[in-house]
Amino acid sequence: MSEVTTIQVGQSVPDFTLNTFEPTTKGFGSYSLAEAKKNGKWTLLFFYPADFTFV
Numbered sequence: 128m129s130e131v132t133t134i135q136v137g138q139s140v141p142d143f144t145l146n147t148f149e150p151t152t153k154g155f156g157s158y159s160l161a162e163a164k165k166n167g168k169w170t171l172l173f174f175y176p177a178d179f180t181f182v
Contacts, residue, residue, distance in 0.1 A: 140172065 142161040149156045163170050
């Protein structure tokens with residue numbers, strides 16, 4: 128079980144890794160926030176709890 132953390136506007140997001148679907152390869156991959164930060168990439172976190180379909 129993972130720990131639930133509430134984050135407010137202006138706070139830093141803790142590092143995380145998650146499984147993703149890669150449409151270009153039509154397979155699954157992973158995303159690491161720590162790796163994106165290290166590479167200087169921007170990240171947008173979007174959460175829409177009412178829709179459970181693949182986008």
